[in-house]
Amino acid sequence: MSDLDKTEVRRVSEADYDDVMSIRSTLYGGYDYLPFSYRSLMTHSHNEGYAAVINGKFVAFCFVSKVDGGETAVSRASRVNKQYEGFGVYKALTLFIEKHLFSDGTVLNGAVVYSERNPKMVIATSRGEYTLLMKRTVIVYKVDCEKMTVLSQGTHPTKHTQILNAVDLETAFKSSKVCSTLFPEERIVCNKVPYRLKESNIPLIISEVSLIVGTTDPECSLITCGVYYRSESGHTYSLEVYGNCDFIKEHLVLHFQHALQCCHKEVVIHFFCNENEASKIGIEMKEMKFRNVDIQFPTVFVVEKKIK
Structure with missing residues (x-):
């Protein structure tokens, strides 16, 4: 990445399927549900998808489901292109989502389900940034x-x-x-x-x-x-x-x-x-x-x- 790269975050639609899928393959041990479920998930009003785009290329993605009457936003199916790992792209995406999705004051909680193969989330939970609900x-x-x-x-x-x-x-x-x-x-x-x-x-x-x-x-x-x-x-x-x-x-x-x-x-x-x-x-x-x-x-x- 360079300072000249044009970076933006956009909300995705069903028409962005190919661009979202191009970000990364063979995720979650090969059991990624997003390729099969993406289009059906997009038809429900409580679901929203967001992508980080650099120079017109989709490089990171996160799906958000609003549940609990809109009080909880659940992050799902997260991914980032291998080429852009370690550059803070996904962090910037989540910060954008928090700023815009949570700005109306209805969302009170952010939740996520992750495996032990996600060391960043394991560390964040151990630091108390997240409350462990279930193992x-x-x-x-x-x-x-x-x-x-x-x-x-x-x-x-x-x-x-x-x-x-x-x-x-x-x-x-x-x-x-x-x-x-x-x-x-x-x-x-x-x-x-x-x-x-x-x-x-x-x-x-x-x-x-x-x-x-x-x-x-x-x-x-x-x-x-x-x-x-x-x-x-x-x-x-x-x-x-x-x-x-x-x-x-x-x-x-x-x-x-x-x-x-x-x-x-x-x-x-x-x-x-x-x-x-x-x-x-x-x-x-x-x-x-x-x-x-x-x-x-x-x-x-x-x-x-x-x-x-």
């Missing part, structure tokens, strides 16, 4: 569609396990017992976005790309949030797990049925769960003879900071 263990399995089909056809969930609708989720959020047991951090993550347990978030959590499954016995003892997408590593299913995993197989049946509507090949399933529940999931997956996959980000962190 999630990540375990990954490869499942071929034939096995998914066999399981989904041969196993039938009990009457206590079902797909949750908006009313079901609203009831769960209003239950102090359910919230204290399943969501002690007062957050639920779906499609890489942390939400407070607020009624206004439910239309965002239950969307055209997600499937929410719950087990009631009689109140919710397990809730799972599944989202299918394609990545450079292939067909991917992200599954957030909250609660007692004794019924995880019944949940998988419904999530597999959801995934099979989109995929007819091998699927990589990412489980995001409490560390104590990871072993239960591992035992169940081993019994079903699904293959474990080593990944480069076995832990993710959900953090937040006060904007003002």
Whole structure:
């Protein structure tokens, strides 16, 4: 970079897809959801994308989702061109976003989900710049569609396990017992976005790309949030797990049925769960003879900071 470079930050649209994708490839261990999800994300009014542009070239990008009734801005799918790493381009982009997006005073918090492979965020959190909300263990399995089909056809969930609708989720959020047991951090993550347990978030959590499954016995003892997408590593299913995993197989049946509507090949399933529940999931997956996959980000962190 030089002083003669023309630098600007602009809000992007669906038409900027190719320019945004050209910034960088093979991100997040090959499981980047943005190439598959970009166009659909841009159709929702609570999402905004911003890019840093130098001499007409897109060099950095950040997606922002406003949740919690507009009080929280969640930074997502961040990236910077390798050629411009270390020049403060991404920092300038985030400062621009904070100045313009937060200027109306409605946004009170900034949140982000990141892995341990992001040393800058790890250091910032350790310094107290962000408050750690949740620490999630990540375990990954490869499942071929034939096995998914066999399981989904041969196993039938009990009457206590079902797909949750908006009313079901609203009831769960209003239950102090359910919230204290399943969501002690007062957050639920779906499609890489942390939400407070607020009624206004439910239309965002239950969307055209997600499937929410719950087990009631009689109140919710397990809730799972599944989202299918394609990545450079292939067909991917992200599954957030909250609660007692004794019924995880019944949940998988419904999530597999959801995934099979989109995929007819091998699927990589990412489980995001409490560390104590990871072993239960591992035992169940081993019994079903699904293959474990080593990944480069076995832990993710959900953090937040006060904007003002």
